């Protein structure tokens with residue numbers, strides 16, 4: 370059998386909102402309600418992360434077409450700037466390559482962009498291309514992605530829910546609930562007291578045994594993080610998430626030493642590549658890493674990060690990225706559960722995470738997803754034909 374080659378790489382930008390984290394949500398959505406952030410020390414940027422530009426980039430949808438007519442695609446964050454990088458830089462490397470050459474293409478995309486890349490937007494763009502290549506390869510071979518990366522080690526994936534209502538998450542069958550931190554260091558001891566009251570009320574509502582986590586979205590100082598973790602010691606927090614600036618690996622290790630025993634330290638949602646995760650694991654001493662497969666370098670890089678984390682005894686629980694991480698979670702023993710980001714405005718109903726961009730997007734039922742739901746070629750989802758896509762940099 371001759372291996373098809375890649376004839377075209379295209380980057381599209383959806384005309385509208387939607388698509389999980391960091392996208393414009395309607396006013397009043399819990400995900401934009403006074404969430405603590407590193408910018409919250411400036412009072413004018415405290416109420417809303419949109420106020421400092423969080424939703425500016427939006428999605429980019431990468432499409433790869435093969436010589437046999439098969440098309441793979443994947444969305445990620447990056448919008449028009451990522452579309453420019455994909456069309457004007459990455460396409461020259463990818464077009465003409467056999468659909469099987471994922472390792473070489475990843476290496477070439479990373480090395481050729483080193484002088485302005487390594488992290489952030491460029492790695493988002495590389496991630497999107499890499500995911501689209503996996504989708505294409507799965508469709509060419511007629512295999513779901515999980516079957517190409519070792520096969521499932523479990524029949525069902527259990528989920529925790531991220532949102533403002535862990536009590537509802539419990540009723541919906543999730544194994545835990547992760548609340549966003551709302552009050553950072555600029556709100557001082559009063560802020561800590563509000564957080565403790567909120568978590569204590571959540572514990573009261575969910576009872577013992579149900580996991581509660583707190584997502585700090587890079588907003589804390591080391592001192593504040595230490596004090597907050599001890600103030601929350603009585604609540605039974607499963608983990609404290611992304612408390613510190615991602616580049617400050619060293620303070621992660623200090624926090625790890627000073628936090629209460631039994632409370633895990635997690636981070637990595639805004640980290641990229643095996644090199645960044647090596648620093649987080651070796652210098653930062655985190656217990657759990659949370660790469661976003663659309664931001665960390667794609668699935669090819671997530672597999673490397675995963676092997677590295679496993680060798681450090683750390684769990685890998687990817688940041689909420691729907692099917693793009695479920696195929697991975699199904700295949701790894703040290704990824705025992707997945708995140709579900711509650712994109713419903715009040716966080717009270719399960720709605721597809723990437724809606725309205727995708728169709729056929731599976732969601733957990735009773736807090737679990739049967740791996741058989743993923744048994745379609747590639748990542749097993751389709752682009753919504755009713756949502757127009759623009760191609761800002763056609764060639």
Ligand SMILES: C[C@H](O)[C@H](O)CC(=O)C(=O)O
Nearest residue numbers: 390404531549584586689
């Ligand atoms: C809710 C958090 O601030 C963020 O928007 C999502 C996130 O960090 C997570 O799901 O984890």
Ligand SMILES: [Mg+2]
Nearest residue numbers: 584610611638
């Ligand atoms: Mg997070």
